[in-house]
Amino acid sequence: DSGVTQTPKHLITATGQRVTLRCSPRSGDLSVYWYQQSLDQGLQFLIQYYNGEERAKGNILERFSAQQFPDLHSELNLSSLELGDSALYFCASSGPDRGTRATNEKLFFGSGTQLSVL
Amino acid sequence: KNEVEQSPQNLTAQEGEFITINCSYSVGISALHWLQQHPGGGIVSLFMLSSGKKKHGRLIATINIQEKHSSLHITASHPRDSAVYICAACEETSGSRLTFGEGTQLTVNP
Numbered sequence: 001d002s003g004v005t006q007t008p009k010h011l012i013t014a015t016g017q018r019v020t021l022r023c024s025p026r027s028g029d030l031s032v033y034w035y036q037q038s039l040d041q042g043l044q045f046l047i048q049y050y051n052g053e054e055r056a057k058g059n060i061l062e063r064f065s066a067q068q069f070p071d072l073h074s075e076l077n078l079s080s081l082e083l084g085d086s087a088l089y090f091c092a093s094s095g096p097d098r099g100t101r102a103t104n105e106k107l108f109f110g111s112g113t114q115l116s117v118l
Numbered sequence: 119k120n121e122v123e124q125s126p127q128n129l130t131a132q133e134g135e136f137i138t139i140n141c142s143y144s145v146g147i148s149a150l151h152w153l154q155q156h157p158g159g160g161i162v163s164l165f166m167l168s169s170g171k172k173k174h175g176r177l178i179a180t181i182n183i184q185e186k187h188s189s190l191h192i193t194a195s196h197p198r199d200s201a202v203y204i205c206a207a208c209e210e211t212s213g214s215r216l217t218f219g220e221g222t223q224l225t226v227n228p
Contacts, residue, residue, distance in 0.1 A: 045218075108163065111159070
């Protein structure tokens with residue numbers, strides 16, 4: 001058990017809909033990262049939050065947004081869903097940032113949310 | 119050309135064999151991660167390297183910064199090592215952004 005909790009584990013929805021994925025980081029971890037894993041694109045970094053603020057942005061679509069709350073849990077919002085958004089979405093957390101490169105800390109991954117858009 | 123390339127893409131071994139998975143990257147990095155993805159989909163971080171070598175049990179990871187190359191070795195492989203192994207580079211200029219290799223599917227037969 002990594003200590004990172006993601007809900008829900010599975011989500012089935014229709015095109016055009018909006019969903020929210022939730023992530024609770026390991027106790028004490030300040031950074032939360034979101035990743036998308038699809039069959040054709042592999043793993044891709046979406047976005048990172050550190051202690052409530054956006055720290056780094058990757059290949060995140062404008063239809064997607066995220067935030068990190070004061071209790072450090074994070075939510076990834078996906079809207080106007082398309083078939084191609086079907087993927088496994090992971091979040092990960094890491095420890096307190098000792099500098100600007102938070103990903104020099106070991107990452108702890110949640111078990112992922114499998115999103116199916118029909 | 120991908121910024122992070124792994125080889126081989128697929129690897130089948132017999133139990134007990136020594137296994138090497140390679141990762142090459144084309145950008146300057148601040149760290150390189152090795153991840154293991156189980157058949158059920160869960161991802162475990164095995165190592166985070168910025169120089170030299172790390173060992174944990176039967177797993178050894180090395181990195182050569184000058185050659186922009188890292189290797190993951192598994193000694194005395196076991197069927198439970200069967201998984202996808204993924205390397206991910208943290209670019210120097212991108213802060214926390216990781217760029218992932220395509221992964222190596224390892225199957226260890228009894």
